[in-house]
Amino acid sequence: MSELMKAAVFEGHERIVLEERPIPACGPTDAIVKVTLTTICGTDVHIWREEYPVERGRIVGHEPVGVIHELGGAVTGYEVGERVLVGAITPCGSCFFCQSHNESQCSGHEDRWEMIGGWRLGNSIDGVQAEYFRVPYAQANLAKIPDDMSDERCVLLADIASTGISAAETANVQIGQSVAVFAQGPIGLCATAGARLRGAALIIGVDGIERRLHLSRQMGADEVIDYTQEDPVAAIKRLTGGRGVDVAIEALGTQPTFEAALEATRPGGIVSSLGVYGGKLEVPVEAFVYGIGDKRILTTLCPGGKERMRKLMELVRHEKLDLSPLITHHFALEDIEEAYDLFGNQRDGVVKIALSPNGHDAAVSGDLRVSTGARAG
Amino acid sequence: MSELMKAAVFEGHERIVLEERPIPACGPTDAIVKVTLTTICGTDVHIWREEYPVERGRIVGHEPVGVIHELGGAVTGYEVGERVLVGAITPCGSCFFCQSHNESQCSGHEDRWEMIGGWRLGNSIDGVQAEYFRVPYAQANLAKIPDDMSDERCVLLADIASTGISAAETANVQIGQSVAVFAQGPIGLCATAGARLRGAALIIGVDGIERRLHLSRQMGADEVIDYTQEDPVAAIKRLTGGRGVDVAIEALGTQPTFEAALEATRPGGIVSSLGVYGGKLEVPVEAFVYGIGDKRILTTLCPGGKERMRKLMELVRHEKLDLSPLITHHFALEDIEEAYDLFGNQRDGVVKIALSPNGHDAAVSGDLRVSTGARAG
């Protein structure tokens, strides 16, 4: 009989609760990882609120740092005990989508055409807000962590950094261009960092919360616009001599931000969209130049795979990306309900939460005090 | 006092009439071209119907073949009497948009940010359904016609071929991919040819008119779908083993075709849109995979400039593009009202009309009988 572990399980509306579950079994192409640090994502809150459907009983969470606990027989080049980062997206490397370089849409099958298939952890299979989790397609998804890098410095790379930065990559931002980023939540802040990393000359962060606009400057914005104080489209036109930005990044998933992004973009420009849109989405045809303005609307799900994770860790190592200002709170896994309550309701100025399955371990590896609901820093 | 010429002038709702106008004057960077063959575009019909606004008194038309009549002092490398093709889009080559390689959005000014600015002829300046017209930025826009190429073989390159083919180029169609083209009017038929030219393996033409589906196969479609007989999205899914096409081209500009294009596209796929959208445009969020399906919506206005025209003529010369099946009718400029009536109301199986300012000249250069309203071939 398999050993038991603690895990955060979705059980219904605003109910993600701690349960005991068997430590997962390891298939030939899998790895089992003991989690040392994870976090809660905005998408987890959608699950918590039943806005995004996962089946009840599913262990949630998709942003894990940990230690290899067990390795499948077909996995080579790794050893038990090595520290690894696993991306939120775990591509198989072999299917139509992976070989077409749309790894995030990985179906993992020959004849099945799934959407968003690469997002497995905490979605189509059990996730990582637990003591242990199973990594599918482990050969493609275990990224070794350099010894000199703490868990805290890489935990946000699994999803929000990879997603946020991808907006500028997908838009193929060029050195010297202008970029506006709509919404400065965790993803938008990383998108701001991505625009900076791509060499944009003018980066404009848009949000309505003072604290986020402050973080926006910290992550790379040259100008910030508080949309509660002025019309962001007019402000962007003003900052770009009337022309509009080369690239607008949408990082929220609402009709108003989508519209504003399209309006703020010059003819021939790009809207790079990260948001998840529910309900209806309308294209303002005038801002779309009636379909003949050479505008482009691009969408990106989080890029995954171990090489993506390695590259992002290299940025952190060489001090080109510092996400530490985004971790505002630490919780132990035991306090998962409290963590969801605080994060889901955006209380206490929370940006991102670090979640430790084992308070003791995290205290050893990290440089931040682990507490229960206490605000870091 | 300047000499007079005949010209087709927009004078109000369904009124494009023959008038006498002065032959245009030639500025230092201009050329005056004597038109030998032109055609009527779907966009001209929008003007005729007052669905697209141009000022009254404007000479219409933007697809000219002709002979250089006069050259501005700053234009070099050309001589009066040379035969030239001029694209519908006449970029300046110097402004922000041209230097950013969005030539179709050319503003021609330092500090003005126009949309669709590169479309001047028959829009913001006088057009080519006339005996003579002025070519702005002539150095960038006069494409010499090889001696062995008749007017009829190149007149459709100025707009519909350039526009239609651009859909596959913008979508970066890869060898072996699958492409569906929604609507098989003149632009859609050229988009079908474009998909073939890019090496798509499976090309699917969608329309509701038998004759157009026949032309679709002629231009390169491997499969055709009559949407009056079966649901095109279901048919496309069936033809692609359930997955959807890599690229869907929208060539009509309506909500249903836009939606179907998005639905027919696989995760990670591209909608390459050529249509002009009026009214409202809604994005079906499920087909859009809620914004996280790595889908892309790309729009393209017609590429212009003399080098674009040269490349397209090279395709025709080397027998890789034959648009002659699309010219179904010939008219003389004198019969312009009759021509708009027939084309605007899509009578007599018309696809494209060839329009000769001078019946005599055209008969010399061409291989098709010039008549008044008679169906060619």
Add this chain to the structure above:
Amino acid sequence: MSELMKAAVFEGHERIVLEERPIPACGPTDAIVKVTLTTICGTDVHIWREEYPVERGRIVGHEPVGVIHELGGAVTGYEVGERVLVGAITPCGSCFFCQSHNESQCSGHEDRWEMIGGWRLGNSIDGVQAEYFRVPYAQANLAKIPDDMSDERCVLLADIASTGISAAETANVQIGQSVAVFAQGPIGLCATAGARLRGAALIIGVDGIERRLHLSRQMGADEVIDYTQEDPVAAIKRLTGGRGVDVAIEALGTQPTFEAALEATRPGGIVSSLGVYGGKLEVPVEAFVYGIGDKRILTTLCPGGKERMRKLMELVRHEKLDLSPLITHHFALEDIEEAYDLFGNQRDGVVKIALSPNGHDAAVSGDLRVSTGARAG
């Protein structure tokens, strides 16, 4: 004790001989395929001549069509008995190179950086000129063959079609461009087809053998140059109005063809190189414009993986690629020595040889008579 099979084994200079070997064992991520048709590649001749080093005792060959004989436990979505095409390059899908989209350079390991690592069959592991062979990373490399496609129609896709076509893809040939292809051997002929598939307007085939120039026209060349009759660079300049081609493809691997390719290319143009260069390679600095002509020299090893094979088969199915004129001879595996002798010495007008491990099977599946050394067609 494992069963025995016949296999073509490299045993020394101009000695590839038939031996008995155990049918290979199947690991969890492998498949064992029973070969129904294969061919001899120019690279195999380099091995035969000891110009390219493989260890003695290695079974050679890397272009297999066959039937699944056994499947590893971790491979899903396939069944024994299915017909499959396997590319010459068998990427793992998981390593640094695969995740960086350089699949041909696949190392298959975490910390090993091999060159050309994706070429395993008949190189670093046993190959396919045998009754059976082992497919490594089977999940990524088994491409199912449609029922309506004969072995003969797809056997050349595994390497020469994939390699040849890739030259135009790597060069990103645009619709309407001009392309010259230096050498019209099997790879060069496929490169010519690739230029046509990408929509080049003017394709120029260069070779010194009448028969190959004839095939060159068949595969898509608009013009052919017999370099024994005229200087190819001068001829290309003449055909391009003095400017040179946009893209020159080198498909031989010699100093003279490399130089001519660089010289024949316009400023800002691309040399897309497929040849294998031994000895010294010099860049003619004047043709290289001293390094400041915006020229690019690109190299490509054969792209592999099942999706590549599927796309190429789609081209064949939809009659956009027909390589049947290239198979000039058929041999049975028993006659392997005779086959190498004929192909290695380029006798009897040979272009490509089809090689059947079992004469009887091939006769059933194919439309060409299997004989011993008899010239097909």
Add this chain to the structure above:
Amino acid sequence: MSELMKAAVFEGHERIVLEERPIPACGPTDAIVKVTLTTICGTDVHIWREEYPVERGRIVGHEPVGVIHELGGAVTGYEVGERVLVGAITPCGSCFFCQSHNESQCSGHEDRWEMIGGWRLGNSIDGVQAEYFRVPYAQANLAKIPDDMSDERCVLLADIASTGISAAETANVQIGQSVAVFAQGPIGLCATAGARLRGAALIIGVDGIERRLHLSRQMGADEVIDYTQEDPVAAIKRLTGGRGVDVAIEALGTQPTFEAALEATRPGGIVSSLGVYGGKLEVPVEAFVYGIGDKRILTTLCPGGKERMRKLMELVRHEKLDLSPLITHHFALEDIEEAYDLFGNQRDGVVKIALSPNGHDAAVSGDLRVSTGARAG
């Protein structure tokens, strides 16, 4: 009779001397600019040494900041008195090369196919080390300087920043990649800045001069290698875990640096070359992986045009690029011979020289003391 001005004129081996010349006349598409600041380029030194051929009597120099003195009749949107930056490359915007987006190879003619044609100033027409110069194709080449930007902050953008940064752009450096830059002269230092601007994670600067390695770190290098102390290829392999860099930039134009760049690059990697190669250039075939390592050798001449200049100024304005550490000396135009002597012989730790046609003016606009041969800072 036209007024006279002072100008630096090439008159023979190591003889660039001050002469009196007429202020140039202004054609309809030209502008005459009064120079306020310029600099000496390594290419000027090649001219001075007769290593690069220009005709005797040519005014040299191609990196101007100035004030519009006169405008041609066809130039719009500018006024006399406006401050402008003009790039070293002055594309026409209309020819085959410009419309093919190879503006640096601009021929400016219909039927002439020049190499490096876009470099006119101080090469094929008179240059800018003078009190006044003529800007050809002024509409495309006058970049207005924001009021808040001094001459010193933008003079190095005209050539070395544009050239250096282009290496990373041409190589399409991706966020998180590794880049080595061979040689840390002015161009190489800007290439280092370019790699940083594109988001490379690990940037390695290679040179043999202590001071340059120090500047290399300042411009963005994470690691520097003194090639006089250790083998740079071995060091790069060590720093990249044995694999080699994703991109190596060659910024010198010698056989050893070219070879090292190729050797230091991983399979599938890119050599982005900026150097000017004289004599012979050999490709080390093993490092080239015999032509089948998926390696790419890319070359770039300096990108020009007013929009390029605008984008680079935006980088400076938003403090993403600071080239001020590179200007080590100031000279007045009167002291041009002394300036060439110092710069040409690389004395006194010189990196770049600022050259003022009028000592008085420069003192007004700039923040650095203008002196005769005195070391700045």
